[in-house]
Amino acid sequence: MKILVTGAGGFIGGELSRRLKELGHQVVTFQRGHYRQLEDEGIATIRGDLADLEAVRLAVTGCQVVFHVAALASVWGPARDFEDCNVKGTENVIDACQHHQVPRLIFTSSPSVVFCGDHQEGIDEQVPYPDKYLAHYPRTKAIAEKSVLGANDENLSTLALRPHLVWGPGDRHLIPRILERARKGRLRLIDAPGTLIDATYIDNVIDAHIAALSALKAGSPCCGRCYFIANGEPIELHLLIAGILEAAQLEVVKPDVSPRMAWWLATLLEWLHRIPGVTGEPALTRFTAQQLSTSHWFDLSAAKNDLGWEPKISTEEGLQRLARSLRPAAELTR
Incomplete structure (x- = not known):
């Protein structure tokens, strides 16, 4: 079966491919980028931008299934960048599937789409979307998730997966960032006793x-639905990081930073990074502070x-x- 995977340069997309x-x-x-490793492994690659409808249509040509994994996943940046990639890009993927009569579309979403700032303990997919978001990514x-699920019909079967805090070997972002800060003595953790998170090992995702892929067929119960994906092992975040x-x-x-201190520090850092001429992104945002302080x-x-x-x-x-x-890396850095 010919299958398209968007965002294969990322952790989930690459492992899925x-x-x-x-x-x-x-x-x-x-x-968008060039990933030689994928080509060396015999995986065909097409370079292009999700905001370019014709490029997306070309990539979808002849496919029976599309996994739409690509996203701009940062917690900071201009709204336009997120809307071009996450909203317009997803609309283009849906359009291309409909144009080429692709029967199945599987979307990689995120639990953050329903994060309201409070503890979310044992919640299921009936939890509604919040009215407001603290970051452009979850918004x-x-x-995008609503668009994918709304596109489900007799010709195109769709579903969305919401994997939470994905980690494991091969991760080039979360784990390297944690290790780099720890080696430099700059890793600080929020002290929120009793707060549990359910992170997801990459193979489970x-x-x-x-x-x-096996379950999604026209008329099946999963059509037009979203699903939380995690390890099923809630644990205090500092223990996972340990x-x-x-x-x-x-x-x-x-852990030595109180949730209140983290919130006010994030507020200050966001304010500083909105000053013209200040580049980069805050070391901590309000969205991240809330995520790290709640279950x-x-x-x-x-x-x-x-x-x-x-x-x-x-x-x-x-x-x-x-x-x-x-x-091997640990032995080299001793």
């Missing part, structure tokens, strides 16, 4: 996408029942795998 190829599918990827992802640091043979950092864990029953998916890799096993992947 490799898994699909291992399963015998003809995989084509679409992204535009919510718009890819398994969910493959399960969605496990990541130990995997890299680094000293564990204890996020989910009822995964819908994904288990409708998709036949189960998280197979535990957090403990995931950390062991991460340690093995980091061992």
Whole structure:
């Protein structure tokens, strides 16, 4: 089966492309950058911008399934950038699927589309979208998710997956950032006792996408629906980060920043970064401060029942795998 994966230069998109190829599918990827590793692995790549409808239509040509994984996932930046990529880009993917009569579209969304700033403990997919967002990323992802689910009809079957805080070997953003700050003595953690998060090991996320591929057919219960994806193991965030640091043979950092202090620091940093001439992004934003100060864990029953998916890799096993992947680097930095 010929399958298009957008955003294969990213963590999820790249791992998904490799898994699909291992399963015998003809995989084509679409992204802005040039990723030699994908080509070396025999994965066809097409370079282009999601905001370019004709480029997206060209990439979709001949495909039976589209996995739309690409997104601008930063917590800071101009609204226009997020709208071009996350909103307009998704609209173009939907248009291209309809234009070429592609029967299935699977969208990689995020639990942040329903984050309202409060604790979210054991929530399911019935939780509504909030009225306001503190960042352009969750706002535009919510718009995109609504568009994908709204496009579901007798000709195009769609669904959305909401994997939470994806981590594991091969991650080039979250884990490297944590390790870099720890090595420089700049890693600070929010002290919010009892706050639990349910992060997701990368293999469990890819398994969910493959399960969605099998389950999504015209008339199936999953059509037009969204699904939370996580490990099913709520844990205090500082304990997960401690496990990541130990995997890299680094000293564990204890939480020492209060949620209130984090909020006001983020407010100040955002204000400073709005001053003309100030570049880069704040080290902490209000959205991130809220996320790190509140619980996020989910009822995964819908994904288990409708998709036949189960998280197979535990957090403990995931950390062991991460340690093995980091061992050469850890030895070099001693």
